[in-house]
Amino acid sequence: MPKAVVPVEKKPKAIQAAAQTGKNEKDKSFNPQVFEKKWQEKWEADKLYRAVIDHSKPKFYALTMLPYPSGDLHMGHWFPMTPSDARARFMRMKGYNVLFPMGFDAFGLPAENAAIKSGIHPMVRTRDNIVRMRAQLRSMGAMFDWDREAVSCEPEYYKWTEWFFIQLYKMGLAYRKMSPVDFCPNCNTTLAREQVWGDDRHCERCGTPVIKKDLDQWFFKTTQYADELLRFDELDWPERVKTLQTNWIDRSEGASVIFKTETGSHDVEIFTTRPDTLWGATFMVFSPEHPLVDEITTPENKAAVEEYKAQAARQSDIQRGAVDKEKTGVYTGGFAINPVNQARIPIWIADYVLMSYGTGAIMAVPAHDERDFAFAKKYDLPIVEVIRPEASPPSPLPMGEGRRGEGGELQEAYIGAGVMVNSGQFNDTKVNTEKGRKNPGISAVIDWLEQKGIGKESVNYRYRDWLISRQRYWGAPIPMIHCEVHGWNPVPEDQLPVLLPEDVEWKPTGESPLKLHPTWKNTTCPVCGEPATRETDTMDTFMCSSWYHLRYLSPHYDKGPFDPAEYDYWMPVDTYTGGIEHATMHLLYTRFFHKAMRDAGVVKGNEPMMQLRNQGMVLGEDGEKMSKSRGNVIAPDVLVKKYGADTVRAYMMFFARWEMGAPWDSQGIEGTARWMRRTWTLFTDQTPPGSVSDQTKRTLRRRVHQTLRKVTHDFENFEFNTIISSLMELMNEMYKARDAGAAGAPEWSEAQDYYLRMLAPVAPHIAEELWTNHLGKPYSIHQQQWPQFDETAAKEDVIELPVQINGKVRDRITVPAEAGEDEIKSAALASEIVQKYLEGREPKKVIVAKGRLVSLVV
RNA sequence: GCCGAAGUGGCGGAAUUGGCAGACGCGCACGACUCAAAAUCGUGUUCCCUACGGGAAUGAGGGUUCGAUUCCCUCCUUCGGCACCA
Numbered sequence: 001m002p003k004a005v006v007p008v009e010k011k012p013k014a015i016q017a018a019a020q021t022g023k024n025e026k027d028k029s030f031n032p033q034v035f036e037k038k039w040q041e042k043w044e045a046d047k048l049y050r051a052v053i054d055h056s057k058p059k060f061y062a063l064t065m066l067p068y069p070s071g072d073l074h075m076g077h078w079f080p081m082t083p084s085d086a087r088a089r090f091m092r093m094k095g096y097n098v099l100f101p102m103g104f105d106a107f108g109l110p111a112e113n114a115a116i117k118s119g120i121h122p123m124v125r126t127r128d129n130i131v132r133m134r135a136q137l138r139s140m141g142a143m144f145d146w147d148r149e150a151v152s153c154e155p156e157y158y159k160w161t162e163w164f165f166i167q168l169y170k171m172g173l174a175y176r177k178m179s180p181v182d183f184c185p186n187c188n189t190t191l192a193r194e195q196v197w198g199d200d201r202h203c204e205r206c207g208t209p210v211i212k213k214d215l216d217q218w219f220f221k222t223t224q225y226a227d228e229l230l231r232f233d234e235l236d237w238p239e240r241v242k243t244l245q246t247n248w249i250d251r252s253e254g255a256s257v258i259f260k261t262e263t264g265s266h267d268v269e270i271f272t273t274r275p276d277t278l279w280g281a282t283f284m285v286f287s288p289e290h291p292l293v294d295e296i297t298t299p300e301n302k303a304a305v306e307e308y309k310a311q312a313a314r315q316s317d318i319q320r321g322a323v324d325k326e327k328t329g330v331y332t333g334g335f336a337i338n339p340v341n342q343a344r345i346p347i348w349i350a351d352y353v354l355m356s357y358g359t360g361a362i363m364a365v366p367a368h369d370e371r372d373f374a375f376a377k378k379y380d381l382p383i384v385e386v387i388r389p390e391a392s393p394p395s396p397l398p399m400g401e402g403r404r405g406e407g408g409e410l411q412e413a414y415i416g417a418g419v420m421v422n423s424g425q426f427n428d429t430k431v432n433t434e435k436g437r438k439n440p441g442i443s444a445v446i447d448w449l450e451q452k453g454i455g456k457e458s459v460n461y462r463y464r465d466w467l468i469s470r471q472r473y474w475g476a477p478i479p480m481i482h483c484e485v486h487g488w489n490p491v492p493e494d495q496l497p498v499l500l501p502e503d504v505e506w507k508p509t510g511e512s513p514l515k516l517h518p519t520w521k522n523t524t525c526p527v528c529g530e531p532a533t534r535e536t537d538t539m540d541t542f543m544c545s546s547w548y549h550l551r552y553l554s555p556h557y558d559k560g561p562f563d564p565a566e567y568d569y570w571m572p573v574d575t576y577t578g579g580i581e582h583a584t585m586h587l588l589y590t591r592f593f594h595k596a597m598r599d600a601g602v603v604k605g606n607e608p609m610m611q612l613r614n615q616g617m618v619l620g621e622d623g624e625k626m627s628k629s630r631g632n633v634i635a636p637d638v639l640v641k642k643y644g645a646d647t648v649r650a651y652m653m654f655f656a657r658w659e660m661g662a663p664w665d666s667q668g669i670e671g672t673a674r675w676m677r678r679t680w681t682l683f684t685d686q687t688p689p690g691s692v693s694d695q696t697k698r699t700l701r702r703r704v705h706q707t708l709r710k711v712t713h714d715f716e717n718f719e720f721n722t723i724i725s726s727l728m729e730l731m732n733e734m735y736k737a738r739d740a741g742a743a744g745a746p747e748w749s750e751a752q753d754y755y756l757r758m759l760a761p762v763a764p765h766i767a768e769e770l771w772t773n774h775l776g777k778p779y780s781i782h783q784q785q786w787p788q789f790d791e792t793a794a795k796e797d798v799i800e801l802p803v804q805i806n807g808k809v810r811d812r813i814t815v816p817a818e819a820g821e822d823e824i825k826s827a828a829l830a831s832e833i834v835q836k837y838l839e840g841r842e843p844k845k846v847i848v849a850k851g852r853l854v855s856l857v858v
Numbered sequence: 859g860c861c862g863a864a865g866u867g868g869c870g871g872a873a874u875u876g877g878c879a880g881a882c883g884c885g886c887a888c889g890a891c892u893c894a895a896a897a898u899c900g901u902g903u904u905c906c907c908u909a910c911g912g913g914a915a916u917g918a919g920g921g922u923u924c925g926a927u928u929c930c931c932u933c934c935u936u937c938g939g940c941a942c943c944a
């Protein structure tokens with residue numbers, strides 16, 4: 001199609017000059033690096049994105065996970081942040097008063113490790129990095145409200161992190177305990193369970209396998225909220241995250257039962273999910289670390305028991321935890337009494353029983369538990385069947401269902417449904433495969449145990465309390481003081497913050513550098529005023545990030561962690577975006593934190609973040625995770641310099657499904673760059689109006705409104721890639737319409753107007769430049785409303801319907817969009833091609849799916 | 859072993875409720891412009907077949923249906939989480 005010829009004298013100056021030198025005119029005039037900077041400065045000067053309480057508008061709190069100030073903004077920041085920004089901008093145009101804040105999660109190891117190496121103070125380095133990253137963040141052209149920036153390592157912030165610790169302490173939710181904890185020998189600090197990952201139990205941060213240490217540490221009682229954390233009914237969160245959190249907490253229902261030891265007659269509580277199999281308990285197994293082991297061990301077994309304990313202690317958790325490892329154990333010589341039938345059963349110790357789950361002791365029912373079965377076989381312990389499959393007494397059973405040998409003895413544990421046998425008055429009680437109270441056998445036995453006072457219904461969790469002590473300097477101090485006489489007491493709140501000392505020697509010793517400081521830890525007891533010492537460990541940085549969304553509300557407020565008026569207006573967070581890797585860490589901690597503070601009366605509502613969406617990851621071009629060592633890192637700064645921020649933003653939204661992520665494709669970005677240039681050309685080339693058909697105008701308007709419907713829908717649903725394709729399609733349509741002479745028509749003006757407003761959230765700079773400077777519309781496009789959708793305009797006049805004969809498309813017919821079923825039917829039958837395929841036969845069936853297709857069956 | 863997610867052209871991906879599979883873009887091919895190249899613009903691009911026509915195809919196999927990428931069953935592959943959890 002011939003392009004409209006533009007007379008040279010009508011072209012703007014820059015283009016004219018370019019045309020005269022014979023150079024490419026568009027490239028010369030399209031210079032995003034210049035206008036992007038210009039608009040960023042103007043928006044900033046005009047305070048365009050300040051979010052101020054305005055009760056006349058509905059509020060919208062859009063939050064995206066804050067970065068650690070590593071000093072460089074990378075793809076891992078751009079990919080979540082720019083689409084989140086586009087959506088926040090969209091909500092703003094939809095009429096919401098939008099808060100979209102940004103800050104820095106500024107405590108943490110890298111700054112401290114750098115200090116150890118270089119001697120540069122973490123505060124100095126962190127502040128430098130923040131200055132640098134702030135500038136990089138601004139280059140995105142995001143609508144961050146920088147007046148609300150919060151930085152977690154500043155005393156005005158961590159004062160309140162400490163304050164929150166004290167509130168938790170006052171509620172009895174913070175406690176100190178000596179226990180075996182996970183310690184990362186590389187990071188030189190303890191870690192919470194959530195921060196130990198993978199089969200080899202490595203440190204989430206640095207990948208080093210962790211070791212166990214017995215240490216006195218501070219914990220938060222997250223387990224107190226386990227049941228509530230399992231409830232997600234108020235939340236619009238991805239199923240994936242809910243599943244990960246549910247599995248992590250891993251609630252299991254059953255009963256606790258008291259067994260008595262023969263020697264000393266101690267009560268030994270055990271937890272079981274199968275109280276219906278109590279009569280089949282033929283021995284007990286204690287964890288080697290169980291406190292009663294020494295007492296019940298008889299002199300003749302002492303040596304073997306001691307050796308086994310020592311060996312178990314030497315083994316790492318990984319070795320002990322290997323599933324395929326053969327079960328080992330030793331007999332203690334002691335006995336326990338099974339409370340349901342008074343049977344005298346031997347007590348063994350074995351490392352397959354873990355001190356960290358349940359009570360560290362189990363009843364072993366070899367007939368109905370695979371692990372107990374293997375153990376009983378190996379050590380020749382008795383196996384008593386107490387559940388029998390109902391319908392099939394002697395017939396051979398399939399694998400995994402309690403196969404029997406020739407003598408009828410079990411060859412493997414039976415874990416299926418059946419009836420209870422060998423169980424006294426419970427014989428013939430039905431047992432199904434449900435857990436807890438849903439299982440009639442279990443339910444009946446629990447009732448009976450409770451009645452007899454030997455057991456009760458009980459729930460166990462895999463979830464552990466949150467270990468928050470870190471033996472590092474660069475974190476919020478734990479505001480506790482220890483006195484010889486009065487024990488641990490919190491620092492009085494009017495003395496907060498407990499400031500980090502500046503003159504510290506950083507040494508990776510495994511103990512906090514604060515401990516090595518000559519004077520810092522010396523203080524006085526808040527109870528008696530006598531000399532006392534401060535806690536020298538600092539808090540896990542996940543404590544800082546548990547409440548940063550609250551500090552954004554009023555980052556400089558000094559009468560509390562946040563201004564209640566701001567809280568009441570903005571909270572809860574409406575949309576939260578970030579990576580899935582925090583599913584069982586930050587996202588679980590912050591929910592716990594919110595619930596605890598709700599119970600303290602500090603915050604309202606049950607949940608802090610109502611809607612959550614996770615983006616995927618941008619991989620290197622080789623399909624591997626981007627990392628310096630692999631050399632596959634793509635630097636956004638370089639791309640911004642080459643293409644401009646709008647192109648990079650658009651590509652972040654376009655190149656992959658956002659929730660999936662994909663490997664980087666450096667050729668692919670050329671596509672969005674081309675789109676930006678073509679958009680520029682569409683608006684800056686002056687095309688004289690021509691004579692244009694009503695049909696063309698009608699079609700253009702229809703496409704504009706159809707695109708609006710699609711783009712609106714996709715913004716609401718985080719389907720960013722199709723927003724871009726729809727806009728690309730509309731642009732292509734506009735080129736066609738312009739070539740058909742549409743320029744000058746009111747439909748053309750509307751198309752230009754709508755196109756730019758839809759483009760504004762995606763590519764804020766070019767949209768502003770074209771809107772303000774080329775269309776001469778009022779500054780700023782970012783203060784405009786989202787376009788008004790017109791259903792009538794979007795409607796099709798005529799539609800093309802495929803006609804299927806026996807499921808194959810044979811022809812297409814064109815009918816009015818409003819055509820009724822009969823009209824469509826006769827149009828289909830009137831088709832020559834259809835008649836050819838029918839070969840004179842009457843169709844058995846004619847299905848008309850209105851607006852979709854016609855299907856004929858012969 | 860258990861739980862979860864995902865498999866669509868050479869590639870990223872599209873397909874509101876079951877209704878024209880492959881939108882949009884990358885790449886590639888050809889053409890225009892150019893001395894030439896780049897850029898730009900235009901055309902084509904799932905595969906197969908002696909090809910103005912026909913057939914096959916959304917990881918594999920089966921089912922429901924006039925009709926399945928979409929719903930159901932079985933299996934395979936990849937990724938993620940948990941794992942001697944009593």
